[in-house]
Structures are given as C-alpha cells and as structure tokens.
Amino acid sequence: MLNTIFRGPKGLIGTAALAAMSLGAPALAQQQLSIATGGTGGVYYPMGGGLAEVINANVDDYSATAEVTGASVENMGLIATGDADLAIGLADTVAQAHTGTGRFEGQQLPMVRGLASLYANMVHIVALESSGITSLSDLRGKRVSIGAPGSGTEVNTAAILSANGISYDDIDEQRLNFNETADALSNGDIDVGFWSVGAPTSSVLNLATTQDIVMIALTEEELAAAMEEDSTFAKTTLKGGSYTGIDEDITVLGIPNVLAVSSEMSDDLAYSITKAMFENISDLQAVHPAANETTVEFTMSATPVPLHPGAIRYYEEAGATIPDDLRP
Numbered sequence: 001m002l003n004t005i006f007r008g009p010k011g012l013i014g015t016a017a018l019a020a021m022s023l024g025a026p027a028l029a030q031q032q033l034s035i036a037t038g039g040t041g042g043v044y045y046p047m048g049g050g051l052a053e054v055i056n057a058n059v060d061d062y063s064a065t066a067e068v069t070g071a072s073v074e075n076m077g078l079i080a081t082g083d084a085d086l087a088i089g090l091a092d093t094v095a096q097a098h099t100g101t102g103r104f105e106g107q108q109l110p111m112v113r114g115l116a117s118l119y120a121n122m123v124h125i126v127a128l129e130s131s132g133i134t135s136l137s138d139l140r141g142k143r144v145s146i147g148a149p150g151s152g153t154e155v156n157t158a159a160i161l162s163a164n165g166i167s168y169d170d171i172d173e174q175r176l177n178f179n180e181t182a183d184a185l186s187n188g189d190i191d192v193g194f195w196s197v198g199a200p201t202s203s204v205l206n207l208a209t210t211q212d213i214v215m216i217a218l219t220e221e222e223l224a225a226a227m228e229e230d231s232t233f234a235k236t237t238l239k240g241g242s243y244t245g246i247d248e249d250i251t252v253l254g255i256p257n258v259l260a261v262s263s264e265m266s267d268d269l270a271y272s273i274t275k276a277m278f279e280n281i282s283d284l285q286a287v288h289p290a291a292n293e294t295t296v297e298f299t300m301s302a303t304p305v306p307l308h309p310g311a312i313r314y315y316e317e318a319g320a321t322i323p324d325d326l327r328p
Helices: 045-060 072-081 091-099 152-163 178-187 202-210 220-229 267-279 283-287 289-293 298-301 309-317
Strands: 003-005 014-022 032-035 062-068 086-088 112-128 141-145 171-174 192-198 213-215 234-238 250-262
Touching: 003 045, 003 298, 032 045, 032 072, 045 086, 045 091, 045 141, 045 267, 045 283, 045 289, 062 152, 072 091, 072 112, 072 152, 072 250, 086 091, 086 152, 091 112, 091 152, 091 213, 112 152, 112 178, 112 202, 112 234, 112 289, 112 298, 112 309, 141 178, 152 171, 152 192, 152 220, 152 250, 178 202, 192 202, 202 289, 213 298, 220 250, 234 309, 250 298, 267 283, 267 309
Parallel strands: 032 062, 032 086, 141 171, 141 192
Antiparallel strands: 003 014, 014 062, 086 250, 112 192, 112 213, 112 250, 234 250
C-alpha cells in the first residue's frame, strides 16, 4: 500500500514529501526502520527495497521500508533529523555532510556514519542522437537537466561543469529527477540530461528503447579536471551494450555510493543489519546487478566517512583490516 509521508527536516532540506512503500514487513516486527533512497527511475530505490527485504527476513524485531526521496543531499538531512534510519548517498555528498563543506557549509552533520559502500555510480550525460550534441562544450546555450534538487546528481553535475569552465549562466538549467529527465528528452523539452546512477538504470533503458540516444564522452582533459575538482571521482567504464544504441565501452566518471546511518543507532542494530546484508548478498544481487559490487573490500577502499562501531564489529569478525580513517 502506498502512503505519502510529510515531514519537515530543518535547514537546507526543507519540507520533504516521501512516498513510502512497505516491502513485505513481517507481522511480528516491533520497530519500524525507514530507508531513504531516491527516485523510482534510479538504482537507489530498488537497492533500498532489496535491503528492506533482507532486514525483514533476517533482523529480528525490525521491519524496514524503502522510501522515495530527493536522494543524496536530502537523505543526509533525514539521517540527521532522525526521519530516516538508513540512507543511501553519493560519497562526495556524504563526505560534505560529515565535514560541513560544499552543500553543507555551515550545517555540518557529524553524526553521519557509514555501514557499507554499495556500488559505484557512473555519470551519464545523455542526449538524443538527433540533437547533434557530441561534446561537453556543446552544452553551452542548451537546456540541461542537472538533476533533482537535493540529489547527488546535482552535486556531481555542478562539479563537472565548474571544473570545465561551464557555469549555470551558460546553460538553461532544469532540476529534474531521472524519470522526468528521460521524459523531457523524449518530448524535446530539454537537450541534455545528467544521471549519476548505477548502470544500467531503468529510466535510461526505457528512453533508449523509444529514442536513439548518445552518451556524451568526456575528453581526458575534462575527466582530469573533474577529478581534480572532486577527489571522490574516479575513471570507470560504462560497458558497451548497457543501453540500446551504446555499443562501445565509454570511459566515464564513477563515484561510490554509501549506506549511511546515524552514530546514534545502537551498535547491536548496526551490526545486525551489516551482517544480514553481507550474509544474504545474493538476495540483494537478485534485485539489481549493482549489488555485485557490494563487498567488504569495496567498503574498506571506498567509504569516505568513519564506519559505525557496530559495522566495524562485523567487519572485524569477517577478517577485514579496518583503515584508521574509517574508525570513529
């Protein structure tokens, strides 16, 4: 049953309208956990739904739901205000929240902790083939979806454009979520859309079945400039065949996604969730292939904030060496 929850987080988050979908909560669950995800056209929502199912089946006395949100920036605020118990966010946004930098300047959220790093986003820059747009410099003067307000896509887009000398004064920026961006491209209402998302993602898959799309590749110089602007960017490969019409491998910017919680979560609960996720990772992989990247090793190398002590307990039991910067 679909419910709409209206909450009023403080500061930069503003009033959030969240659609919450219960995913098979066990009848005897006593405490409810909310998982802040993103839009339905991305990967956060199915990943959050899969995690909710894992919790429901394997963590005694708890029931979890995945909630549709504005994604990374909003999600960190929901963790801080206690309106979400777990949240998925892009590594740069999570790091900014924890340190009070970037979008969180003057609003540091020191309680943000990591449970795990889930998978790497890939920055998609998509246009219709008929647009004639083939490079980042072609975006000047164009109608560009830079991502939903409060999303990691918006943060990533700003970093890429700024690093390469393009300001919002140079484009007609529009803040649309993934499904809205795909629809606007298909309808000719915008020229270019940015996605920072796991691949493949449903909204681009659906767009590519009805329209001939192009994926704008950044030059080596543009990639290097973006990585200098944001140290959490790294080069990765979008495999050819990921979408209809995209036949060749493309080098794109990648950035990890972090499963975050508050430091106020009990050690036992954080331990139980982390243990349940990794011991039932095949269930999460069955929901979305991005979970193939969800490993202890990836968490140790890609998490930008300290881990929750309960998660550390699990990782130490699993034999992992915990880097000093991941200890609170």
